[in-house]
Amino acid sequence: MKLGKRERRSAEREFGGTLGATCIPVFLPLTVLYLLSVCQSPRASVLQWPPPLPHTSHLWHPWVPAIIGGWIALQIFLYMLPVGKISQGLVLRDGSRLKYPINGFQALCVTGLLLVLCLWLGMPLGHLFELMVPLAVCAIVVAYLLSLYLYIRSFWASPHALALGGNTGNPLYDFFMGRELNPRIGSFDLKYFCELRPGLIGWVVLNLAMLMKEVELRDSPSLPMLLVNVFQLLYVTDALWNEEAVLTTMDIVHDGFGFMLAFGDLAWVPFTYSLQAAFLVVHPHTLSPLTALGIIILNGVGYYIFRRSNSQKNQFRRDPTHKSVAHLETIATATGKRLLVSGWWGFVRHPNYLGDILMALAWSLPCGVSHILPYFYVIYFTILLIHREDRDERQCRAKYGVAWDTYCRRVPYRIIPYLY
Ligand code: NDP
Numbered sequence: 015m016k017l018g019k020r021e022r023r024s025a026e027r028e029f030g031g032t033l034g035a036t037c038i039p040v041f042l043p044l045t046v047l048y049l050l051s052v053c054q055s056p057r058a059s060v061l062q063w064p065p066p067l068p069h070t071s072h073l074w075h076p077w078v079p080a081i082i083g084g085w086i087a088l089q090i091f092l093y094m095l096p097v098g099k100i101s102q103g104l105v106l107r108d109g110s111r112l113k114y115p116i117n118g119f120q121a122l123c124v125t126g127l128l129l130v131l132c133l134w135l136g137m138p139l140g141h142l143f144e145l146m147v148p149l150a151v152c153a154i155v156v157a158y159l160l161s162l163y164l165y166i167r168s169f170w171a172s173p174h175a176l177a178l179g180g181n182t183g184n185p186l187y188d189f190f191m192g193r194e195l196n197p198r199i200g201s202f203d204l205k206y207f208c209e210l211r212p213g214l215i216g217w218v219v220l221n222l223a224m225l226m227k228e229v230e231l232r233d234s235p236s237l238p239m240l241l242v243n244v245f246q247l248l249y250v251t252d253a254l255w256n257e258e259a260v261l262t263t264m265d266i267v268h269d270g271f272g273f274m275l276a277f278g279d280l281a282w283v284p285f286t287y288s289l290q291a292a293f294l295v296v297h298p299h300t301l302s303p304l305t306a307l308g309i310i311i312l313n314g315v316g317y318y319i320f321r322r323s324n325s326q327k328n329q330f331r332r333d334p335t336h337k338s339v340a341h342l343e344t345i346a347t348a349t350g351k352r353l354l355v356s357g358w359w360g361f362v363r364h365p366n367y368l369g370d371i372l373m374a375l376a377w378s379l380p381c382g383v384s385h386i387l388p389y390f391y392v393i394y395f396t397i398l399l400i401h402r403e404d405r406d407e408r409q410c411r412a413k414y415g416v417a418w419d420t421y422c423r424r425v426p427y428r429i430i431p432y433l434y
Contacts, residue, residue, distance in 0.1 A: 027187065028179065028405065029274070035190035039273050043154045046285050047073075049390060050146050053292045058385050068147050075148040082152045088128075089211045092121035094202070103196075103261045108174040112196055114203060114261060118210050118254035125215055129222065140227035142220060143295055146285070153281040160280070161189060161273040164204070168193035168270075177270030192272025205271040208279040209260055210253060216284040218243075218250045224291035228298075237301050238380035242290045245313050245377050252321065259328050264406060290381050290388045299382040306380075313376035320369025323358035327366075330354055345424075347417035355424045362427045363407075367399040371429070403428055 029035060047068065052058055055066035098117030105111055133139060142149065165185075168176065171194045180191030197204045221243050225235045235243075253260075260266055265275060301309075330339045334352065343356040358365040374392040381388035407428075411418045428434055 027182065029190070032184055032187050035184075035187040039158075039190060039277070042277065042282065046150050046154065046281060047147060049286060049289060049387070050150055050292070053289055053387060054146070054296055056296070058293060058297055058387050060387055060390075072147055073151050075145055078145060078148045078152045081145070082149065082156060085216065086156070086212050088125070089121065089215065090202075090207070092124055093117070093207055093211060095120075101258050101261060104267055106174065106195075112198075112203065113201070114206055116257050118257040119251070121211060122215055122251060122254050125219070129219065133226070139223045140230045142223035143227040143292065146220075146292060150281060150285040153285065154277070157273065157277040157280045160204075160208075160276045161192075164192060164194060164197055164271050164276065165189045167197065171197070177268070179268065180270035180272055188270075188272070190273045192270025192275060195270055196266075197271050205275060206260070206266065208271075208276060209265060210257060213279045213281075213283040214250050214253060217287045218247050220284055220288040221246055221291040224288065224295050227295050231295070232298065236294065236298055237306055238299050238382075239291060239294045241301075241306065241309060241380045242294065242377055245373065246287070246291075248313075248317065249373065252317075256324070256328075259324065262328070262331065264402070264409070268409065286394070287391060289390055290377055293381055293385070293388045297381070297385065299380070299384075301380060309376050309379045312379070313373055316369045316372030316374075316376060318369070319358070320366055320373060323365035323369060326358050327354065345417055345420055347414040349413060351414075353414065353417060353421050355421060360425055362429055362431055363422070363425050364399070364403050364429050367403060367429045371396055371399065399429065400434075 029038060048065065049060075051066045051068050052060055052062070055062070057066075093115065095117065097120050098115055100113050101116050102111040102113055129139070165188065168188075175195060176193055177191070177195040180188045180193045182188060196206075225239050225243050228235050228239050269275060326339060326342075329336055330342070334340070334344070339354075339357070342354055343360070344352040345355055346352055354360065362368060371392065374395045378389045378392050407418075414421075
């Protein structure tokens with residue numbers, strides 16, 4: 015089934031169009047493997063020559079499919095448990111609303127308890143450090159297979175179930191962007207599951223594994239390793255505690271489920287976001303208490319901005335008459351929805367991105383300033399958020415027209431006041 019001609023024409027091509035959609039699925043998986051290899055090399059220099067490429071025999075380990083398969087099966091099981099509330103997504107094009115289980119936080123807690131039990135029973139969690147490259151290879155293969163399945167099954171989806179962006183008729187581009195908006199097997203929502211479960215929880219499990227490896231090598235965890243683990247655990251816990259908020263994000267509401275999200279969720283997030291912890295295993299660093307305090311304050315400020323601004327907008331969208339947001343100044347739009355022009359959203363147009371970037375910096379600083387590799391996350395993430403902000407602006411301008419232009423005049427800076 016296809017979208018109407020007019021809808022297909024109106025879908026603007028993103029991520030560099032067909033060229034981007036052809037190159038990114040090759041380039042990004044190689045980047046993950048390269049970064050992991052650099053991280054485990056003694057010099058840890060991204061520009062070293064010859065590059066520290068993994069030997070082909072190190073790309074594969076017989077345990078790895080069982081580990082990844084078992085991990086995904088555990089997360090599916092926890093997702094399916096009838097605990098937590100059921101929430102409705104936004105109204106779809108056919109007027110219906112999908113139901114989603116909100117039990118990600120419970121899944122994180124049960125996973126944490128199981129890990130403690132396994133560690134108590136003597137499971138060598140630190141061994142995951144040696145398996146990082148084969149684990150990443152396997153996760154990449156899973157992302158490819160899942161994307162292929164999603165692409166094929168999308169041809170049986172009804173037209174209203176297709177995403178506007180990933181249906182150009184160009185197979186490479188549509189495979190990358192994703193054709194179907196909310197692919198489901200029964201009530202199991204594949205995109206929603208992948209967004210916050212196996213990759214995100216997997217990321218903090220990998221961090222813990224790096225900490226255990228450090229304990230194995232040096233008898234106790236270092237202060238930088240503890241900071242990285244605690245900061246990132248706070249971030250993941252926050253995402254799962256506020257799981258319902260994901261139902262209104264661009265990923266769920268707008269983007270189809272294709273290689274871009276499948277690879278991002280299953281391979282990119284767990285294996286590149288845990289680079290700082292992996293780096294500290296091979297390249298220990300010491301922090302003075304004062305520096306550590308400065309980094310903790312930076313993370314705290316970033317988290318405060320991130321959480322308060324996200325909560326303010328979510329509350330406003332759920333109930334604009336609620337006492338915490340009713341006093342804020344707003345402007346009307348032709349769609350009937352209003353836009354906040356005071357409070358956090360009157361400070362810059364994406365205050366939540368600013369908070370996120372400050373936290374990203376705080377996660378890199380514990381690794382010192384001798385290498386660029388631990389800063390990969392903050393550099394990449396800043397680029398991602400600038401690009402995401404640009405996509406969101408274009409979508410909001412299309413949605414709100416002149417009201418959006420008024421908002422931009424009232425709040426001229428996008429992410430960083432007086433700078434950007
Ligand atoms: P946002 O939460 O920033 O939402 C953008 C939407 O908010 C717009 O499309 C518009 O939607 C609404 N909006 C924008 N301006 C206003 C306003 N002035 N008043 C009221 N509503 C407004 O989108 P994201 O999904 O990009 O980000 C969510 C969080 O996730 C962020 O904190 C981000 O940093 C984080 N994130 C983290 C990633 C990671 O890998 N760690 C990756 C991507 C995001 P509408 O009007 O239709 O409601």
